[in-house]
Amino acid sequence: MTSVQNHYDRLLGPLYGWMLGDGEKARERARQELHDAGISAGDGLAVDLGAGNGLHAVPLAESGYAVVAIDTCQSLLDELRESSGTFAITAVRDSLETFRRHCPTAPDVVVCMGDTLTHLPSREAVQGLISEVAASLAPGGIFVTTFRDYVRGVLEGPARFIPVQSDEEKILTCFLEYGRDRVIVHDILHTRALSGWEMTVSAYPKVRLDPEWVGAQLGQRGLQVCTEPGQRGMVRIVARKI
Ligand SMILES: C[S@@+](CC[C@H](N)C(=O)[O-])C[C@H]1O[C@@H](n2cnc3c(N)ncnc32)[C@H](O)[C@@H]1O
Structure with missing residues (x-):
């Protein structure tokens, strides 16, 4: 078994765009998902944790946000930069766990989409990230994450x-x-x-994450949490800082 970063560098990163299929349809689904999660247009800071090739970063920038897009995979960041055009997107190669050092101001939006949260090495690392997200969000700010439930939806x-x-x-x-x-x-x-x-x-x-546990972690840090079905069989958690 290889590390997450090696896996993306060697196999999945160069294939990711192809894997998503029709690029414009995938981007449209991402726009819809951000809309469904309650992210409206704004001119503040949005952070995309594990941004991949920019599926959500570009729609966030289209909505007016200055976006910091963080990922460890160089080939995906290169694709993201290519599709950024003139949008205010800063692509950063770093671990999403240390995203705060790339935030010039308190973010209004933080997203961690497409089963990225499960890529963290442990539940403790997820708790650490949730603490950082809760502490960093601006008042009224929103955190959205979508991931697969590998606890209840066990395939056999x-x-x-x-x-x-x-x-x-x-x-x-x-x-x-x-x-x-x-x-x-x-x-x-x-x-x-x-x-x-x-x-x-x-x-x-x-890491196998129970959506109820993730929701509880966010709630314990003072966020108002809503858990709902997301796209393509994923769970969507929307958490607001009141
Ligand atoms: C399943 S992809 C999702 C990409 C994108 N969010 C989307 O919805 O299309 C997971 C992404 O997270 C990145 N990633 C995984 N672990 C990471 C970490 N610790 N720090 C930064 N990026 C990470 C991978 O390189 C990959 O681009």
Whole structure:
């Protein structure tokens, strides 16, 4: 098993845009998700934790925010910079756990989307991040996170093999191996070569987070929490600093 960063640097980062499918449709879904979460237009600071190639950072900037987009994967940050155009997006290569050192002011919006929260190494690390988010948000500020519930939605048998994306040249399949506190995510990439299909496998851990526990952590730090179904089977938690 490799680290999250190695996994993205070596396998998933360069494939991520392709994996999302039609880029404009994916961006439209992201706009809708931010809208559904109650993020309205504003001219303050928004922070995108684990921003990837900018799926949410660009719509946040379109809505008027100055965006700090943080990720550890260089190829995804390069894509994000390319799609930033003239928008006020600062792309930063760093761990999302230390996002506060990149915030010039208290953020009005912090997002951690697309199952990024589960990429943290432990529940303690998630608690640490939640403390930092709660402390940093401006009054009235909002935190939105979407992630998969690997605690209740446990897949079994063949259902653990998930077809992710494919075309004539590549097939990406995901296999989930459940442990007590973590799920090991195996990404299996088949690439067409002259001699036939070649297979590359890389695996990394995700932490199994109970949405109720995440909501309680936010609530204990004084945020008003709403947990609801998100897109594509994810859970969405919206937390406001009153
Ligand atoms: C599943 S992708 C989601 C990307 C984006 N938020 C989206 O919804 O499309 C997870 C992202 O988090 C990044 N990531 C994982 N752990 C991180 C960490 N500790 N610090 C910063 N970025 C991290 C990965 O490089 C990857 O871009």
